[in-house]
Every structure is written in C-alpha cells, then in structure tokens.
Amino acid sequence: MNMKKEVVIFLAEDDDGHSLLIKKNLKRAGVLNEIFYFRDGEEILNYIKNNREKLVNSNFSYLFLIDIRMPKVDGVEVLRQLKKDKDFHKMPVIMITTTDDPKEIALCHEIGCNNYITKPVDYDKFANAIQQLGLFLLITEIPEMII
Amino acid sequence: MKINFNDIIIPRKIILLFIFSIIILIVLITIFLNRNLSDLFFKLWTNYNQDLALSISKHCHKEIDIAQKQLEMLSIDPDFQNLSNIDKIDLTINGLPQNYEPYKRKIFSELLKRNKDFSLLFLLLPNGDNYISYPFEIQKSLKKNNLSDREYFQKVVKTKIPYISDYFIGADGQPSIVIDVPILDENNNIKCHIGGVFYLDTLNLILKQITPEEETYSMLIDRKGNLIAHNNSLFLEKKEKNNLKKHPFIKDFLANKDSYNKSKTFSYIHPVDNKEYIGSFVALSFGWGFGLSFKKEMIYKNINLQTLSILLLVILLIILVDGIGFIILRRYINTWIEKENILLESNLENEKKYQMLFDTMLNGFALHEIICDKEGTPIDYRFLEINPSFERITGLRKDDLVGKTVLEVLPKTESYWISQYGEVALKGIDKFFENYSSDLNRYYEVFAYCPKKMQFAVIISDITPRKISEIEMNKLNQELVLKNKELEQIVYVSSHDLRSPLVNIQGFSKELQHSVNSIKKLLETKEIKSKQLEDIITEDIETFLMYILKSVEKMDSLLSGLLKLSRVGRAALNLKIINMNKLINNVIKNFSFKIVENCIKINTEELPDCFGDEVLVDQVFSNLLENAMKYLANNRQGIITIGGFVEKDTSVYFIEDNGVGIGQEHYDKVFELFYRVSPRESKGEGLGLTVTKKILHMLNGNIWVESELGKGTKFLFSLPTKNKL
Numbered sequence: 001m002n003m004k005k006e007v008v009i010f011l012a013e014d015d016d017g018h019s020l021l022i023k024k025n026l027k028r029a030g031v032l033n034e035i036f037y038f039r040d041g042e043e044i045l046n047y048i049k050n051n052r053e054k055l056v057n058s059n060f061s062y063l064f065l066i067d068i069r070m071p072k073v074d075g076v077e078v079l080r081q082l083k084k085d086k087d088f089h090k091m092p093v094i095m096i097t098t099t100d101d102p103k104e105i106a107l108c109h110e111i112g113c114n115n116y117i118t119k120p121v122d123y124d125k126f127a128n129a130i131q132q133l134g135l136f137l138l139i140t141e142i143p144e145m146i147i
Numbered sequence: 148m149k150i151n152f153n154d155i156i157i158p159r160k161i162i163l164l165f166i167f168s169i170i171i172l173i174v175l176i177t178i179f180l181n182r183n184l185s186d187l188f189f190k191l192w193t194n195y196n197q198d199l200a201l202s203i204s205k206h207c208h209k210e211i212d213i214a215q216k217q218l219e220m221l222s223i224d225p226d227f228q229n230l231s232n233i234d235k236i237d238l239t240i241n242g243l244p245q246n247y248e249p250y251k252r253k254i255f256s257e258l259l260k261r262n263k264d265f266s267l268l269f270l271l272l273p274n275g276d277n278y279i280s281y282p283f284e285i286q287k288s289l290k291k292n293n294l295s296d297r298e299y300f301q302k303v304v305k306t307k308i309p310y311i312s313d314y315f316i317g318a319d320g321q322p323s324i325v326i327d328v329p330i331l332d333e334n335n336n337i338k339c340h341i342g343g344v345f346y347l348d349t350l351n352l353i354l355k356q357i358t359p360e361e362e363t364y365s366m367l368i369d370r371k372g373n374l375i376a377h378n379n380s381l382f383l384e385k386k387e388k389n390n391l392k393k394h395p396f397i398k399d400f401l402a403n404k405d406s407y408n409k410s411k412t413f414s415y416i417h418p419v420d421n422k423e424y425i426g427s428f429v430a431l432s433f434g435w436g437f438g439l440s441f442k443k444e445m446i447y448k449n450i451n452l453q454t455l456s457i458l459l460l461v462i463l464l465i466i467l468v469d470g471i472g473f474i475i476l477r478r479y480i481n482t483w484i485e486k487e488n489i490l491l492e493s494n495l496e497n498e499k500k501y502q503m504l505f506d507t508m509l510n511g512f513a514l515h516e517i518i519c520d521k522e523g524t525p526i527d528y529r530f531l532e533i534n535p536s537f538e539r540i541t542g543l544r545k546d547d548l549v550g551k552t553v554l555e556v557l558p559k560t561e562s563y564w565i566s567q568y569g570e571v572a573l574k575g576i577d578k579f580f581e582n583y584s585s586d587l588n589r590y591y592e593v594f595a596y597c598p599k600k601m602q603f604a605v606i607i608s609d610i611t612p613r614k615i616s617e618i619e620m621n622k623l624n625q626e627l628v629l630k631n632k633e634l635e636q637i638v639y640v641s642s643h644d645l646r647s648p649l650v651n652i653q654g655f656s657k658e659l660q661h662s663v664n665s666i667k668k669l670l671e672t673k674e675i676k677s678k679q680l681e682d683i684i685t686e687d688i689e690t691f692l693m694y695i696l697k698s699v700e701k702m703d704s705l706l707s708g709l710l711k712l713s714r715v716g717r718a719a720l721n722l723k724i725i726n727m728n729k730l731i732n733n734v735i736k737n738f739s740f741k742i743v744e745n746c747i748k749i750n751t752e753e754l755p756d757c758f759g760d761e762v763l764v765d766q767v768f769s770n771l772l773e774n775a776m777k778y779l780a781n782n783r784q785g786i787i788t789i790g791g792f793v794e795k796d797t798s799v800y801f802i803e804d805n806g807v808g809i810g811q812e813h814y815d816k817v818f819e820l821f822y823r824v825s826p827r828e829s830k831g832e833g834l835g836l837t838v839t840k841k842i843l844h845m846l847n848g849n850i851w852v853e854s855e856l857g858k859g860t861k862f863l864f865s866l867p868t869k870n871k872l
Contacts, residue, residue, distance in 0.1 A: 014826070017651035017694040024658065039827065069643045071826050098646040099639075119650045 012038040014070045041073025068097040083112040181454040197427040200439035204429035218328040255280035267344035310434040322347045366438040372398035401436040511537030511607040517572035525569025557586040571595045572603040590614035648698035655691040727754035752790035757798040757866035759846040775804040803861040809854040
C-alpha cells in the first residue's frame with residue numbers, strides 16, 4: 001500500500017446505533033478518516049461494482065469494517081467477494097461481530113480477514129477495541145495523520 | 148438301517164479297477180511314446196551318420212583326386228613323354244642296340260622324386276607296351292591273375308575312366324593302392340595310361356581321426372564289395388575281407404554310377420564281430436566305396452534304459468498317490484457313514500418333533516406354489532399348507548386359504564410380496580425382509596426359502612407393535628434433531644441478535660455519561676453557554692436515548708418472539724382428517740378486509756384433505772397468506788393462487804404469488820429464526836416462517852420454497868393424507 005495515500009473507511013453495519021457508536025469511538029481515538037456507511041452486504045457490493053473505476057483510480061486506499069450478521073448478503077459473503085476481487089483483495093478487511101464463536105472466527109481468518117473484533121457488551125472493552133483499531137489505522141496506514 | 152463300510156465295498160472295487168486301468172493306460176502311452184522316441188532317435192542318428200560319412204568320403208575323394216591330377220600332369224611332363232618315345236631314341240652305339248634300362252630308371256627316379264606320394268609309376272600304351280619303374284609288384288599281381296603282362300595291360304588299357312586297379316603292401320612295406328589314369332586324345336581315343344602306386348597313409352589318417360565312437364567303423368570297400376580297410380586296421384586278413392560279400396546290395400550300390408558321391412544306409416552283419424550294424428555308404432567315383440557304420444544295439448541300449456526308468460518312476464508315483472488317496476477316501480467315507488447313521492437315527496424322531504413344532508410354533512408357517520404368466524413373471528401364488536399360528540397371525544382361516552390364491556383371498560395384496568416370493572421360488576434364494584400388508588394393516592417379518600422349484604415356504608411373525616414403536620421412535624428422534632437445531636439457532640440468535648441491542652444500550656449509556664460529563668464541565672465554567680448545552684442535549688442526549696429505547700424495544704420484541712416460538716407445540720395436538728377447502732375459506736375470510744383494501748385477486752383450487760391439527764394448519768395457511776400479501780410487488784395487481792394435489796400418501800399444498808420474489812441464496816435462510824431478507828422495507832419479527840416450519844414438522848409435514856426474483860414466490864408444504872397407523 002502506498003503510505004502517502006489517504007485511507008477511507010468503508011463501514012458495513014446494519015444496526016444504525018452500532019454505526020454511530022463506532023464512528024464516535026473512532027473519532028475519540030483520533031481516527032478522523034472519512035467513513036462511508038453501508039447498511040448491508042448488498043449495498044457495499046453494489047457500490048463497489050458501480051464505482052469500481054473511480055475507487056481504483058483514486059488517491060485513496062480503503063479499509064473495510066464489516067459486520068457479519070447483516071440481511072441480504074452477510075459479512076462473510078462480502079469478505080469472500082472482496083478477497084476474490086483482483087482490485088480489492090489486498091485491502092485490509094476487519095470483521096466486527098457480536099459473537100466470539102470460534103468457528104466463525106476461524107472461517108473469517110480462513111477466507112482472509114485481516115482482523116476480527118468482537119463487539120463487547122462491556123463498553124470499556126468495546127471502546128478499547130475501537131481505539132486499538134484506530135491505533136492500528138494510524139500506525140500502519142496514515143502516519144501523517146497523528147500530527 | 149445302519150450302513151457300515153462293507154456295504155460300500157463295491158464302489159471301492161470300482162475305484163481300484165479305475166486306478167488300475169489308469170496305470171495300464173499310462174504304460175501303453177509310455178510304450179507308444181517310447182516307440183516313437185526310438186524311431187526318432189534312430190532317424191536322427193542315421194542322418195548324422197550319413198552326413199558324417201559323406202563328409203569323410205569327400206576328404207578321401209579329394210586326396211585321391213589330387214593323386215589323379217598329379218598323374219594326369221605327368222602326361223605332359225617331357226621326361227615322361229620321353230618314355231613313350233624311348234624306342235625311337237637312337238641308342239645304338241656302334242650299330243648295336245644298347246640296353247635302355249638304365250636310362251629308363253634314371254627318368255623314373257627323377258619323376259618319383261617330384262611325386263613323393265607314389266612309390267611306383269608306370270606308363271601303358273594301347274599296344275600293350277609298358278614302362279614300369281619297379282616291375283616286380285605288378286608281376287606278382289599278374290601271376291595271381293594268370294595273365295601275361297601284355298594281356299593284362301591290354302585289358303587295363305581299354306578302361307576310359309580313372310580307377311583304382313589294385314591294392315597291396317608296397318615294396319617299401321607301406322600300404323598302397325594302384326591308381327590308374329587314362330589319357331585321351333582329341334578324338335576321345337586312349338593315348339596311354341599313366342598309373343601310380345599311391346601311399347594310403349593320408350587316407351588312413353583321415354579315417355582314424357574322424358571316426359567318432361569306439362563301436363563305429365569307417366571302411367574302404369573295393370568295387371567287388373570286399374572290405375579293404377577300416378579304422379582299426381588296413382588291409383585285413385582274408386576271412387574278414389570277404390564277409391561283406393554276403394551283402395550284394397553294397398556291391399550293387401557301389402557299381403551304380405548314379406550313386407556316386409551320394410550316401411545310402413544299409414543294415415548289415417559286420418564281418419569283424421558278426422553283429423548287426425547300421426552303415427552309411429558312399430560310392431566314390433573312382434570305383435571304390437566308403438562306409439561308416441555303428442552297432443545297432445547301441446541306440447536301443449540307451450533308449451531302453453531311459454524308458455525303463457521313467458516307467459518305474461511313474462508306477463511308483465501312482466502307487467504313492469493311490470495309497471494316500473485311498474486313505475483319504477476311506478476316512479471321508481467313514482465320516483459320511485457316521486453322519487448318515489446319525490441322520491437316519493434322528494430322522495424318525497425328528498419327523499415327530501417337526502410335526503409338533505409345525506403345530507405349536509409361535510411363528511406362522513405356510514407353503515405356497517408360485518403362479519407365473521406366459522413370460523414367466525410371477526403374478527400370484529397359491530396356499531398349499533399353513534400352520535395354526537399362521538391363521539392366528541393373519542386372522543385368516545385355514546379353510547379359506549388352502550387351495551386358493553392370494554389375490555382371490557386378499558385382492559389388494561401389494562405387488563412387492565408376489566415379486567419377492569417369485570424370486571425365492573424361481574431362483575431358489577432365501578430372503579429375509581420386513582414389509583407392510585395394507586389388506587391386513589399389519590407389519591410382518593418374513594423368512595422365505597425355496598424347498599422345491601416353483602414353491603416357497605415362509606415363516607412369518609407379526610412385528611406390528613415393534614414397528615409402531617420403531618416409527619414412533621424415529622419420529623421422536625426426528626423431533627429431537629429438530630429441537631436440537633432450534634436450540635442451536637436460539638443460541639446463535641442470542642449470541643448475535645440479543646447481544647446486538649445490548650451493545651447499543653451499553654454503548655449509548657456510556658455516551659450519555661460522556662455527555663453528562665461535558666455538561667458538568669460546561670456548568671463548572673460558570674459561564675453558561677446555552678448554545679453548547681442545547682447542542683449536547685438535543686443532538687447527543689436525545690439521539691442516545693432514542694437508540695437506547697429502540698434497543699430496549701428490539702430486545703423486548705426478540706424475547707417475545709422467542710416465547711411465541713417456544714409456545715408452538717406446547718398445546719396437545721388434536722389430530723384428525725381436515726377438510727382443507729373449508730379451512731382455506733375461513734382463512735381467506737379473516738383476511739377479507741386486507742384483500743379488498745389492496746385489490747388482491749385470490750384464486751383457490753380444489754384442495755385435498757389431510758391429516759393434522761386444524762388450529763395449527765389454519766395458522767400455517769394464515770402465515771403463508773399474510774406473507775404472500777406482504778411481499779406483493781407495488782407495480783402490479785397482486786394475484787395469489789392457492790392449490791393442492793396428492794402425491795403418494797401426502798397432500799401437497801401451495802400458495803403462489805406474483806410478488807417481489809426471493810433470491811435463491813435465501814431459500815433456506817427464510818425459515819431461520821429472526822431472519823429477514825430486507826428488514827428496512829417491511830415490518831415483522833422474522834418469526835412467521837420459522838413458526839410455520841416448526842408446526843409442519845410437528846404434523847409430519849414439510850415446507851419448501853420455489854421463487855424467482857421480481858416474478859413471484861411459491862411456498863409448498865406437505866402433510867400426510869391419512870393416519871398411517
């Protein structure tokens with residue numbers, strides 16, 4: 001990935017509340033990147049399909065935050081499609097889910113997700129996880145942003 | 148009735164006779180083979196001998212040919228020509244004829260020096276004049292023949308082919324032969340004869356070296372059939388010499404010009420030891436013959452020895468195998484006798500026992516004969532005999548059964564009974580199976596076997612109670628599996644869907660706390676910035692509270708959904724045959740307001756009855772109809788068709804709409820708990836189809852979906868047509 005490219009976050013989450021919480025916590029952790037919101041798997045896949053050229057040729061690179069349980073097309077399917085896509089298979093994908101079912105985690109890793117975050121009921125843990133995610137974003141993708 | 152070994156003495160004799168005839172056969176074959184073998188051996192040996200004889204004779208011939216050529220060459224030797232002209236040489240000295248003998252001798256000694264193979268040379272002229280290097284040997288021979296030398300030579304000179312004229316021990320003690328070569332002029336008239344006494348050393352050496360075996364002879368034979376020499380000694384004593392004359396065929400063979408340089412085999416009595424020999428003879432062109440012979444018994448001695456040993460070995464083997472075989476046979480026969488005796492003893496007793504068993508056994512027993520059509524396909528069977536238990540188990544009376552066919556007694560008998568039994572009776576295979584008879588409404592366990600072609604016997608027991616409990620158990624098992632699956636789904640749902648609102652509640656509560664802290668900070672500054680305060684309260688706190696409340700609501704709806712699902716099937720089932728046409732009319736009536744409001748067209752076909760719980764089936768139809776109306780397309784009039792048909796022993800119903808349709812990837816998921824294809828576009832808990840599926844499983848039914856996106860959806864479900872038990 002080109003270090004100089006700015007990172008845009010694609011967030012696919014069917015629960016509006018979760019989206020808002022993630023956004024707030026990312027901001028609080030210092031992640032000020034632009035976030036694109038999608039409400040299910042179908043939406044995000046359609047968006048990529050319809051804007052492929054624009055996305056590929058832009059100066060941005062992309063990070064995907066994907067919820068697993070979504071209507072129409074679920075997160076695992078989105079992950080599978082992304083990892084099959086010749087334009088997007090190198091972009092980082094982080095799965096977010098409410099379950100810590102080891103089978104599901106193993107499946108996502110097998111397909112090739114870069115990280116897996118369980119939404120904890122404990123808010124502190126959740127915030128911490130989001131902050132960790134923010135840190136991860138800052139260090140690996142957009143070091144200039146710290147200043 | 149007991150059998151003992153003596154009773155079967157006849158078979159034993161037959162076996163022995165058989166074995167002996169085999170031995171004799173083998174001996175005959177061996178003798179036959181042996182004869183062929185010796186013929187073959189004899190032929191091979193003779194061929195070999197002939198070839199060898201030809202080859203040796205060629206060597207001999209070559210030597211003599213060379214000698215002849217030497218003599219021929221002499222005719223153009225000037226010295227030798229002088230001999231014939233010697234009379235014309237003027238040897239008169241002082242008018243007196245001089246003795247020319249010394250001169251002649253001088254010439255001969257020169258010639259002999261040049262031709263060392265010869266011990267004597269001579270020249271004969273047609274008029275009888277002769278010039279001989281050392282005359283006395285010839286003269287000896289002349290005396291023997293009572294001829295004057297002139298007469299002798301005149302006789303000799305008439306011969307126009309080179310030949311061997313005599314043999315003897317020469318003056319120098321060497322075995323010799325006389326070779327005579329006529330020299331012809333251009334007109335084929337005899338000019339003169341040149342002769343020489345030839346040392347036989349060379350020939351002797353060839354004979355000795357080539358002759359292979361001790362009991363083999365190589366021979367030289369003169370044209371009269373005299374044996375002149377063999378490899379052991381040259382120039383035999385007179386009595387040995389003459390014995391070959393007893394075999395004129397040899398002489399004839401040698402005299403015949405056609406046989407020159409060819410070989411022929413004769414059997415003859417050899418003069419040396421008076422034994423029978425086989426000889427291959429070759430006629431040499433110069434008049435003599437060559438023979439190579441071997442003792443006849445030599446061949447047979449070898450062959451006979453081999454044959455005898457093979458025969459002995461074969462006989463020994465047969466005796467050995469026969470002996471062991473007989474021991475085994477005897478043991479086998481003894482065992483067989485024992486078995487037969489035991490069987491015989493028990494047979495009578497058994498017969499009684501069997502009759503008792505037949506009458507009192509708990510299993511039903513029946514004997515039948517199969518009835519086939521023209522193609523040999525079994526189409527029916529006739530009862531021949533049945534036992535009391537068979538009557539009890541089937542509930543049919545013996546008098547009504549025996550002599551009748553099954554289709555006469557039980558016309559609805561399933562074809563699989565007849566085909567199964569047909570296989571037993573026609574192919575003779577045993578069968579063990581369980582099956583259902585609708586005529587008797589019972590399950591039977593059947594063992595069928597074939598006691599006789601075209602017949603079959605069955606041993607049956609009624610397993611209906613067991614079968615019923617088995618079916619019940621299977622049903623329970625299936626239910627258990629379903630319950631398990633449901634439970635798994637509930638666990639999954641609680642880990643996903645139930646936690647989801649909790650995440651919101653807790654997350655937004657924390658956010659509220661943040662907001663409260665922000666407000667506190669603002670208040671501490673004592674400088675109340677009402678705008679900021681307002682922002683926090685209206686934008687943040689209100690939003691957060693909204694989410695929290697919505698999550699609580701969601702949580703409540705999920706929990707009540709779970710409760711609803713758990714309530715399905717808790718009430719006792721009231722199973723009966725349901726008139727579906729009546730039921731569907733009621734359902735449609737309940738939805739009439741909505742149907743009219745949305746201008747929906749409902750087509751109802753004639754529906755078959757089914758076996759189930761009326762309340763639950765009503766719920767199934769209601770759920771499916773509600774679903775169909777909910778997902779109709781906005782751009783066209785909704786048409787819903789309800790129909791059904793019977794397939795085997797299940798009634799299948801369908802509710803087909805022309806609505807939005809479902810993608811194939813969602814076919815299975817739509818039945819999952821809380822699953823909704825597009826939650827934002829319609830209301831609902833994601834519970835209807837889950838409940839419907841659960842109800843149908845409880846009633847031994849099933850549900851599935853066929854759909855095409857944008858065209859419509861067809862939900863199909865099945866229920867049993869009647870109570871199976």
